[in-house]
Amino acid sequence: MRFRRRLPSLTGLLMLEAVLRRKSFTAAAGELGVTQAAVSRQIALLEDELGQPMFLRKHRAIEPTAACLTLGLSLAQSFANIVDTIEAIKASSQAVVTIGATVAFSSFWLLPRLADFRDRNPGIQIRVISQDAKIDLDSGEVDIAIRYGSPPFGDGTVIASRGDVIMPVCSPEYFRRRAAGPLSAKDDFIETDAADRSWLSWTQWLAKSSATFEARPSLRFNHYTETIFAARAGQGVALGWGALIQTFLEDGTLVPCDDSKLMDEGRYNVLLPLKARRTIASDQAAAWLTAALHG
Amino acid sequence: MRFRRRLPSLTGLLMLEAVLRRKSFTAAAGELGVTQAAVSRQIALLEDELGQPMFLRKHRAIEPTAACLTLGLSLAQSFANIVDTIEAIKASSQAVVTIGATVAFSSFWLLPRLADFRDRNPGIQIRVISQDAKIDLDSGEVDIAIRYGSPPFGDGTVIASRGDVIMPVCSPEYFRRRAAGPLSAKDDFIETDAADRSWLSWTQWLAKSSATFEARPSLRFNHYTETIFAARAGQGVALGWGALIQTFLEDGTLVPCDDSKLMDEGRYNVLLPLKARRTIASDQAAAWLTAALHG
DNA sequence: AGTTGACATAACCTAGACTTATGGATGGAG
């Protein structure tokens, strides 16, 4: 569809629509902020282009032809459609979408990917609330939340969801330094102590993978983010959650220690508050989160 | 809806749509028949107006933002809608609609009203086929037919229909001249002889109105049109069909001789051929015929 | 390192759009 050559002057069309609505050249001119002569001329040009009159000139009135009425309807709908879209876009440029997620998810998954969203949606401002305590969806403080657990949840609608795997990871430098082979008591285990999430402990991991030794973590952190930073710094082996450490696996700052993997039963869920006010901006953000989580 | 102040430059929008479709400023410029710089400037202006970028400038490519995609969709639909309407209107200015009707109906009903249709639909040319023989709808020669009779008909769809009444009429001059009172053997009866339609004869009329005398028509014509012209010329009393003589009653060239009226069981029907190709023009004509017949 | 192909920017130009001024028509007030 190459429109330009198939369309007459858009100004003329805009004027025709106004004339039709006001049933008068003069009134339309007033509305459009131009003179009556300008309207008269544009309509005349348009009639010329279309090969037929659009208005019958009665004495102190005009009467639209049938074709004009048809065109007017089409124009009114189309312009209204465009205006609506434009106003939605303008409005979205002040829009703020608040996303709630845990500290670990924010740091390791959301923030690295947010640049992409901001590129694609320059008008939309994103506010991230990072808190490990369960986010209250009913308070209306967040527009979208990412929550780890098993759906469904009573306070929100799950619009996207993915599972995760756990694997022991370390820095490539540590990987080279340690003795090849399976994890053993000689490795430095880095542990996360936190009550707020089912962060698997090394004891649980080793039990599930039927190891024959006991882990004696040499480093303990109360935030998963610090655990991972320590591992990247070559301080030992940490339990890596696939989604969270994906960027580090990709840039090579973390590597799996071995091939062992464990699927956790929990899932990352994108949640919309039950009575959320939907806006273009929050829809866009939700759509992007969904796509990013599944990609 | 005052659109002008709520819309940015329509040229800019047109360009945005082209850019989105071609995924390139340069290509869009080519399509629009302007330079790349013009497109660049219009898009920049538009982005300014909307308060946010529409395209991310990648190295030798551009990537539309989400808002841009939304807008592009809306624009494409709206412009396509407008273009379709405009092309239909342009096409209709060469359109010819053929209407078939009897000679009497054409002369006395259709032609006097046709000026109004031509005013309202200056683009549409009307061709009238006047023939008293039954019109063959299957031949495709006519787009619309007006046929007198009782629906339904096997060869077409009835989209409008009205009954008619018969009354004795004469010129006002004759009315003054004749003796007041009911029709009598002294009146000059004008008769229509024709096999093609159930033109009521004076004999039938007088029988139905239980008259006590016999009509001896002094003038006979084989076309109803001539019968009516003779009556208007003051040559006597004719049987007037309401729909056909309406204009003469209105302009006073014919008056009812008395209050007697007879409803005929036949109806005027607007018929569309079963397998008619519908066009804007024929739709308009059909709609107008329907409205005119009922009004 | 140079070439190439994409978009950006600045200064200038022009045609389409607008204005001013005037005329013609006619329903309606006086």
Next chain:
DNA sequence: CTCCATCCATAAGTCTAGGTTATGTCAACT
């Protein structure tokens, strides 16, 4: 019946949005 008020049309001149020319910038390719 006359004249006024209020429509739209037209012509000629003016202006500005939109366009051009010319040049710049950038980064992926040779």
